[in-house]
Structure formats: C-alpha cells, structure tokens
Amino acid sequence: MTDLNTLTLAAARDGLRKGDFTSSDLTEACLTSISGAGKLNAFVHDTSEQAREQAKAADARIAAGDAPNMCGLPIGVKDVFATKGQPTQAASYILDGFKPEYESTITSKLFGAGAVMLGKLNMDEFAMGSSNENSVYGPAINPWKVDDRDLTPGGSSGGSAAAVAADLCLAATGTDTGGSIRQPAAFTGTVGIKPTYGRCSRWGVVAYASSLDQAGPMTKTVRDAAIMLEAMAGHDAKDSTSADLAVPDFEAMITGDIKGKKIGIPKEYRIDGIPDEIAKLWDDGAAMLRDAGAEVVDVTLPHTQYALPAYYVIAPAEASSNLARYDGVRYGHRAKIGAGDGIDDMYEKTRAEGFGREVQRRIMIGTYVLSAGFYDAYYNRARKVRTLIKRDFEQVFATGVDAILAPTTPSAAFGIGEVTGKDPVEMYLNDVFTVTLNLAGLPGISVPTGLSSTGLPLGLQLIGRPWEEGDLLNIAHSLEQSAGFVSKPGKWW
Amino acid sequence: MSIDIDTARRVASLARIRVEEDALPELAQDFNAVLGFIEQLTEVDVEGVEPMTSVTPQRLKRRVDEVTDGNQQAKILKNAPDAREGFFAVPKVVE
Numbered sequence: 001m002t003d004l005n006t007l008t009l010a011a012a013r014d015g016l017r018k019g020d021f022t023s024s025d026l027t028e029a030c031l032t033s034i035s036g037a038g039k040l041n042a043f044v045h046d047t048s049e050q051a052r053e054q055a056k057a058a059d060a061r062i063a064a065g066d067a068p069n070m071c072g073l074p075i076g077v078k079d080v081f082a083t084k085g086q087p088t089q090a091a092s093y094i095l096d097g098f099k100p101e102y103e104s105t106i107t108s109k110l111f112g113a114g115a116v117m118l119g120k121l122n123m124d125e126f127a128m129g130s131s132n133e134n135s136v137y138g139p140a141i142n143p144w145k146v147d148d149r150d151l152t153p154g155g156s157s158g159g160s161a162a163a164v165a166a167d168l169c170l171a172a173t174g175t176d177t178g179g180s181i182r183q184p185a186a187f188t189g190t191v192g193i194k195p196t197y198g199r200c201s202r203w204g205v206v207a208y209a210s211s212l213d214q215a216g217p218m219t220k221t222v223r224d225a226a227i228m229l230e231a232m233a234g235h236d237a238k239d240s241t242s243a244d245l246a247v248p249d250f251e252a253m254i255t256g257d258i259k260g261k262k263i264g265i266p267k268e269y270r271i272d273g274i275p276d277e278i279a280k281l282w283d284d285g286a287a288m289l290r291d292a293g294a295e296v297v298d299v300t301l302p303h304t305q306y307a308l309p310a311y312y313v314i315a316p317a318e319a320s321s322n323l324a325r326y327d328g329v330r331y332g333h334r335a336k337i338g339a340g341d342g343i344d345d346m347y348e349k350t351r352a353e354g355f356g357r358e359v360q361r362r363i364m365i366g367t368y369v370l371s372a373g374f375y376d377a378y379y380n381r382a383r384k385v386r387t388l389i390k391r392d393f394e395q396v397f398a399t400g401v402d403a404i405l406a407p408t409t410p411s412a413a414f415g416i417g418e419v420t421g422k423d424p425v426e427m428y429l430n431d432v433f434t435v436t437l438n439l440a441g442l443p444g445i446s447v448p449t450g451l452s453s454t455g456l457p458l459g460l461q462l463i464g465r466p467w468e469e470g471d472l473l474n475i476a477h478s479l480e481q482s483a484g485f486v487s488k489p490g491k492w493w
Numbered sequence: 494m495s496i497d498i499d500t501a502r503r504v505a506s507l508a509r510i511r512v513e514e515d516a517l518p519e520l521a522q523d524f525n526a527v528l529g530f531i532e533q534l535t536e537v538d539v540e541g542v543e544p545m546t547s548v549t550p551q552r553l554k555r556r557v558d559e560v561t562d563g564n565q566q567a568k569i570l571k572n573a574p575d576a577r578e579g580f581f582a583v584p585k586v587v588e
Binding site for chain 1: 496500504505506507508509510511512520523524526527528530531532533534535536537539542543544545546547548549551553554556565568569571572573574575581583584585586
C-alpha cells in the first residue's frame with residue numbers, strides 16, 4: 001500500500017470516504033514523516049496533540065456521513081496564520097512566545113471543514129524574502145538536491161513548499177505578497193495558487209503589505225489546489241477588503257477542455273539574460289496549450305519592468321505602517337532596558353533586537369519613502385505606476401485573452417547562502433515574473449512542467465482574469481496533464 | 494539621490510529602530526542600493542494617472558455603529574511582556 005503521507009488531497013478524501021483508512025492513519029503517517037525530516041527544517045512548531053484530536057473528530061464526522069472535502073486531511077500551516085493557543089510568530093524573534101487568543105479566518109474555515117493541522121511551517125520573517133533564509137528558525141531546506149549543497153525551497157512560503165514536496169503533509173497554506181506562494185512552488189515541483197486579491201480573508205494573517213497580501217493553497221496537484229482553495233475562500237466581514245462574492249465549486253470547473261481558450265504570451269517577460277532552459281520551458285508550455293486546443297497569441301504588458309521597483313516602494317511603505325505595532329508592549333519580545341531608559345529607548349531596543357536585518361531594512365525604506373518631502377516622489381509615483389500596470393493587464397484581457405502564460409521564476413532553486421544579501425536587489429529579482437500580479441490584484445498559479453539541466457524542478461505561471469480562478473485552474477490542469485511532471489525528490493533527509 | 498549617514502540616522506529614529514553609530518554607513522549603503530533600484534520609476538510617464546487606492550473596484554461595506562465585542566481584558570493582556578493590575582506596563586513616560 002502507498003504510504004499515506006504521499007497521497008494527494010483528492011486521493012485521501014476519496015479513500016477516507018470509502019473507508020480504506022482513517023484520518024488518524026493519515027495523520028500518524030504524516031507525523032512520522034515529519035519526525036524524520038528535521039533536516040528540512042520545514043515544520044517549526046509541533047501541534048501534533050491538536051492534530052490527533054482533530055483527526056479523531058474528523059473520523060467521527062466521516063463515519064456520520066458529514067464529511068466536507070477537506071474533512072480529515074492533514075495539512076501544514078504557515079507560521080503567519082494566527083492559530084489559537086499555538087505559537088504564531090511569522091518567523092520573527094519579535095513575536096517570540098506569542099500564542100494568539102483567536103483563530104485566523106482561513107484556519108477557522110479549514111478546521112470547520114474538518115482539516116487537521118500537523119504543525120506550523122517555516123517562512124521568511126514577516127513573509128519578507130525569497131529564500132526562507134530570513135527566518136528566526138534558520139532556513140528551510142529544499143528536499144530537492146543535485147549535489148552536496150543545501151538548496152533553498154524559495155520564499156517566503158519555503159517551509160510550506162518543502163513540506164508538501166517532501167510528503168510531510170498532504171498540502172499547506174501559504175501567503176503571497178510578491179510571489180511567496182508561486183516561487184517556492186516552482187522551486188519544489190509543487191503547485192501554488194495566489195487567488196484574486198479579496199478572495200481569501202486576511203483576518204488573522206500577520207500583515208506585511210495589506211494591499212498585496214493574499215493567502216492561498218500549496219499542493220501536489222492542480223485538482224488539490226481547487227479543493228483547498230474552495231475551503232479557504234469566501235467573504236469575511238472581519239476583512240473589509242474581502243470580496244462579497246459566491247465561491248464556485250472550483251473542482252467541478254476542472255473539465256479538461258480548454259478548446260478555444262485564448263492564451264497570451266507577454267513579450268516583456270522575455271527579459272535579457274533569461275536562461276535558455278527557462279525560455280524553452282515557456283515555449284514548450286505554449287505548445288502544450290496549443291495542442292490542447294487553445295489559441296496562443298502574443299500580448300504586450302509595457303510597464304512590466306517597473307513592477308519590481310513599484311513593489312519595493314509600496315510594500316515597504318505598508319510594512320513600515322503595519323509593523324509599527326511591534327513595540328514590546330502588547331505581545332512578543334521586549335528588550336531589557338537600562339536604568340534611566342525611557343519608553344523610546346524601550347521601543348528602539350526592542351525593535352532592533354526583535355526584527356531581522358531584511359525586515360529592518362524594509363521598515364526603514366518604507367519610513368523613508370513615506371517621510372515628508374519624499375511621499376510624492378516615491379510613494380505616490382509608485383501608486384500611479386501601479387495603476388498603469390493594472391491597466392496593462394486590463395487591456396490584454398479586453399482583447400479576449402483568457403489567461404497569460406509566463407515562467408514563474410528566472411532560474412531553478414539556488415543554494416543556501418549563494419545570493420548573499422550584500423546587494424538586496426539581487427534577491428528581489430527572483431520575483432520579477434510574479435510581482436506584477438500582486439500589484440494588479442490578479443490570480444496566478446504556478447504549475448511544475450519540467451526539470452532544469454541539473455535535474456531541478458521548474459514551473460510555469462498562468463495569470464487569470466479577476467475572480468476567474470475556476471477557469472484558471474482548468475487551464476492549469478490541462479497544462480499539468482500535458483507536461484506530465486511526476487518527478488519527486490529522492491529521500492536524503 | 495544619495496542617502497548620507499545623517500539621513501540614515503534620522504530614518505532609523507523615525508522607525509524606532511536602534512542602529513548603533515558604527516552600523517550607519519552600511520545602512521546608508523543598503524538604502525542607496527534599494528533607492529537606486531526604485532529610481533527607475535522616474536522614467537515612467539505618469540501624467541494624468543490616478544494613484545491606485547484600491548486594487549479591486551469595490552465600495553467598503555458599512556455596518557451599524559454599535560458595540561459588538563469587548564470584555565476580554567484577560568485575553569488581551571495574556572501575551573503582554575509586562576501586565577499589571579489589568580494594564581499594560583511600560584517605562585515611566587511622565588516626569
């Protein structure tokens with residue numbers, strides 16, 4: 001019999017309903033694989049006690065015939081989601097010891113649907129990073145390996161990606177502000193979807209940049225992404241930007257038929273220095289969609305190159321405001337202060353000790369671009385550029401394009417410590433293909449479609465119209481089927 | 494635009510992050526790397542373009558202005574590094 005932890009959500013759901021195994025069996029299989037995977041540093045907080053209780057409750061529901069799709073399925077939860085009574089620190093020392101008295105909307109919905117939480121997952125501190133190296137827990141490690149180097153699983157949802165790729169859990173939650181679901185999915189041969197801004201509630205998700213942050217599932221297949229997204233999505237009165245729209249049955253929208261769909265290929269994404277293997281992966285993906293009956297057309301998104309610079313104004317500006325709350329008064333770490341120190345000393349020392357280097361850098365960049373005299377030159381200009389970036393997409397979709405195909409990342413996974421952070425911009429370039437969607441609020445999904453020359457997974461990204469995740473998932477499913485990516489990392493950990 | 498050490502010191506102070514004097518040159522260098530990157534935005538013609546306020550066109554929902562929550566003092570103080578007699582405690586702020 002297949003090891004239960006290697007199952008997809010869909011297969012596990014069907015097996016539970018048939019009575020082939022129980023949620024407790026599934027949960028124990030995952031907990032066993034987690035306990036043997038310390039080297040990956042993916043799970044950073046153990047919630048196994050809660051998991052076992054949830055599994056038992058799920059088994060009772062299944063026996064009673066009351067089993068929603070996610071019922072009994074063991075998942076991992078990114079450390080950025082507030083989980084009641086369980087450590088929640090967004091991989092930051094400043095939230096050391098924090099245990100929320102409340103449950104995020106996303107985890108409430110998942111638990112309400114019967115999902116089982118195995119533990120909390122590693123990430124970049126406050127979701128700022130593309131390699132999971134900015135973490136108080138130390139980096140998560142990619143289960144994929146080509147030599148003796150440890151590779152990054154990407155970031156910020158690096159723990160989520162590593163855990164799903166290594167079969168430590170059936171699926172995981174992630175969040176994506178500039179590519180933090182899709183880039184790690186591409187680096188680990190998994191699927192990750194960032195839904196339309198407003199599709200998933202941000203309530204109880206530790207905020208980074210509120211106008212860009214969006215939660216989504218990270219899974220082994222496109223079908224699993226559809227199943228889990230449906231359980232996560234929906235209106236929430238506690239998030240004023242959450243959309244009051246009905247959530248469709250995403251899984252039912254996967255028909256396998258994409259005949260007549262119009263797929264755009266944006267010429268601006270063919271950036272200088274794009275590796276041949278990425279260009280080929282992209283061309284192959286376009287050919288697969290064409291063979292499946294889609295029409296492939298060239299499109300233009302003229303402001304693409306300005307997306308990253310606009311992001312690095314807007315996201316730090318919002319972060320500087322959002323992270324002002326970490327002051328050592330209400331929760332988390334407080335620095336020891338000296339005799340005669342006042343409250344400002346307490347704030348400054350707490351924040352210097354509590355935040356890592358990249359977080360400090362972004363808070364201060366944000367403070368600078370919002371400060372008197374620079375607000376118009378930087379922040380307002382970036383918001384105008386954001387309007388233009390969104391307009392680029394609207395103009396493409398107005399010509400009848402259903403989805404846009406592009407690479408997810410400019411390279412395969414790199415080694416831990418190889419992008420040093422001496423020049424912060426070097427790391428930022430990882431998000432060159434993903435960040436545009438966050439600025440435009442659009443849904444995007446990364447699908448593994450091939451291997452690099454060294455044998456590492458590579459992903460393609462499909463970008464959809466707002467609120468049309470169902471159509472996007474259907475096209476992504478077609479691409480997944482055509483690509484037939486089935487490689488798994490060999491177990492070394 | 495180049496950030497000097499005085500500006501770096503001022504920004505750190507505005508952000509309430511203690512940066513020691515000997516770390517300021519490196520911080521200024523970090524700022525310059527990022528701001529140099531951001532500088533590309535000046536190439537874009539933004540004449541007549543509205544700055545984005547909301548990425549999805551939607552009116553924020555209204556609700557009745559009424560008390561719907563409260564009486565959770567213990568829960569609110571539970572995670573405080575220093576809570577005393579039902580309050581958050583901080584260093585002395587008034588002489």
